[in-house]
């Protein structure tokens with residue numbers, strides 16, 4: 001079996017992408033308590049060791065990019081609201097911008113030619129099937145108690161009238 005992400009190398013059991021999805025949520029309210037029933041499905045997307053390490057690097061590159069974006073914003077705030085000499089925040093902003101672009105470039109290059117995890121979460125056939133059944137990512141319903149999945153039916157029928165940008 002080939003890795004789903006690169007379609008080139010053989011899949012490696014130990015490096016598959018494990019995702020959990022829950023759905024078929026059914027909340028039954030009684031006077032004293034709410035019982036929630038739902039199903040959890042495990043999806044394994046076949047992946048090779050190489051794609052796994054690329055995904056790890058891409059993940060950290062994204063985190064670095066996020067931190068640098070914050071540092072850039074901080075440099076702008078410092079420039080506007082403090083009396084620090086301009087070379088301080090200038091250097092700061094330059095470094096942050098450089099590392100931000102570098103991290104994004106690394107992410108772009110490392111994911112070039114292979115599918116991203118985001119693509120797996122939206123395009124892997126088993127997942128698409130579950131998404132159509134209103135399954136969501138995660139192990140259990142989070143936050144406010146979800147309603148039953150009834151109102152979710154609209155997702156199943158993306159008819160020709162859905163004005164999706166193409």
Ligand SMILES: [Zn+2]
Pocket residue numbers: 003004005006007008009047048049050051052
């Ligand atoms: Zn691969």
